[in-house]
C-alpha cells in the first residue's frame with residue numbers, strides 16, 4: 234500500500250441500487266479523497282453518499298469508483314466499514330433492559346466486542362496485536378468498567394460507543410462514521426472526536442455530519458451533498474459559505490407561515506380538579522448490585538410544567554423515565570406518587586399508569602412493529618402501553634369515538650406530511666420518528682415524555698413538532714443532548730449518576 238495513493242476516487246460516477254436501477258443522485262459524482270485529507274460529508278443526502286463511498290450500490294460505469302490505496306485483491310466493501318446509527322438502533326426490549334435474568338443469547342460487552350475479531354488470527358503475534366488494540370480501543374472509549382455488563386443494559390450513549398469500538402476492532406482500512414456524535418454528551422463527544430482524529434492511517438476516517446453540527450477542528454475538507462449530487466466540495470474554508478447558506482435556510486424555516494396552520498383542536502390537556510402534582514418522587518434511590526445510578530432523587534412535577542431532563546450518558550435519565558412508565562422493576566414504590574396518589578400494587582398497574590402517558594424514545598423505535606402502516610402506527614397510540622402490539626393491548630384510551638380517532642390520526646398525519654398508507658418500514662427515518670411522535674401525542678396524554686424524540690429528524694419536522702408541543706398545554710418531560718432538538722422547557726433536572734445528588738433549576 235502506498236501512503237500517497239488516493240483512498241477513494243469518484244469520476245463521473247452514477248450510483249444505483251442495482252446495475253439497471255434508477256440513479257440515486259441525479260448528477261454524476263466526482264470527488265477524490267486523499268490520505269492526507271480528513272473529510273466530513275454533510276447535506277441532506279450525506280448518508281447515501283457515505284454508503285456509496287463504503288462500496289455499497291453499483292457504480293456505473295464500473296471504473297468510475299476506485300480505491301487506489303487498496304491492493305488489487307481487496308474487496309472495497311469489506312475493507313471499508315460504515316457505522317450508521319440512525320437505521321440500526323439497539324434492539325433492547327424496553328422492560329427487558331431492567332430485568333435481572335437474561336436469555337442465553339445475550340452477550341456481555343466484552344463478548345460483543347471480541348466477536349469483531351477474525352477467528353482465523355491464531356498465531357501469537359496476531360493475538361498479541363489484537364489484545365493491544367482491544368485494550369487501547371476500550372480504554373479510549375471509556376468502556377473498561379462496563380466489560381462484564383450485558384450489552385442490553387448499556388445506556389444509549391454507552392451503546393453507541395460500544396458499536397464504534399466494535400467497528401474499530403474489525404480493523405477496517407477506511408472507517409465511515411455517520412453522525413457518530415448523535416446522542417453523546419459533550420465530554421463523550423470531545424473524547425470521541427479526538428480519537429477519530431488520531432486514528433489515521435489505521436484506519437482512515439470519513440465523518441457524516443448534519444450541517445448545523447459543529448465540524449471538528451481537525452476536519453480539513455467537506456463535501457455538501459443533496460439529491461442532485463455534490464453541490465460543493467473543497468477545504469473547510471472553501472465550502473464555508475455553502476454551509477452557512479444551509480444553516481440560514483434552516484433558521485428561516487421557523488418563520489414559514491404554513492408551519493403554523495395546525496390548530497390542536499380537541500387536544501386541550503385533561504384537567505384534574507384539586508390535584509397538586511402530576512409526579513412526586515420522594516427521595517428515591519436506584520442501584521444495580523453495588524452501583525448507585527440514581528442518588529436520593531426528590532422531584533415534583535406540577536401540571537403544565539415543561540422539564541428538560543439533563544445528564545451525561547449513563548447518568549440515569551432513561552432509568553428515571555422507565556420508573557415513571559412502569560418499565561422498571563422498581564417502579565412499584567410508594568415513594569412515587571402520580572396525581573397525588575402513591576403507587577401501589579393492586580391499585581395501579583402498567584395500564585393504569587401508562588393510560589396518562591404519551592412516550593416516544595429510541596427504545597420504542599427499536600422494537601416498534603415495522604409491518605404496520607403509518608396510519609396503524611399512529612392509531613396504535615390510542616392503545617395503552619409503550620410497546621405492546623395492538624392485538625395484545627386492547628386498552629383503548631382517549632375518550633373519542635372511532636370516527637373521531639380516525640379523523641384525528643388523519644389530520645395529524647396530514648399536518649406532519651406523512652402518507653398514512655406507507656408501511657412503517659418503508660418510511661424514511663425522519664418520517665418514522667415523526668410517526669412515533671404523533672403516536673405519543675395522538676391520545677392527548679396528561680404527561681408527554683420525549684426521549685431523544687426529535688433527534689435524527691430533519692429541520693422542518695423538528696420545527697413542526699416543537700411548534701406543536703409549544704402550543705399544546707400539557708406536562709412535558711424531554712431528554713435531548715442538543716438544545717435545538719427539544720421543545721421549549723422552563724425547568725431542568727440534572728442527574729449525575731450515583732456520585733452526586735440530582736440538581737434542579739429554572740431555565741432562563
Ligand SMILES: Nc1ncnc2c1ncn2[C@@H]1O[C@H](COP(=O)(O)OP(=O)(O)OP(=O)(O)O)[C@@H](O)[C@H]1O
Nearest residue numbers: 386387388389390391521546547548549550551552
Ligand atoms: N440492568 C442493569 N445492570 C447494570 N447496570 C445497568 C442496568 N441498566 C442500566 N444500567 C446502567 O445504569 C446507568 C444509567 O443508564 P441510563 O440508560 O439510565 O442512562 P442515561 O442517562 O439514559 O444515558 P444516555 O444519555 O446514554 O441515554 C448506565 O451506566 C447503565 O450502564
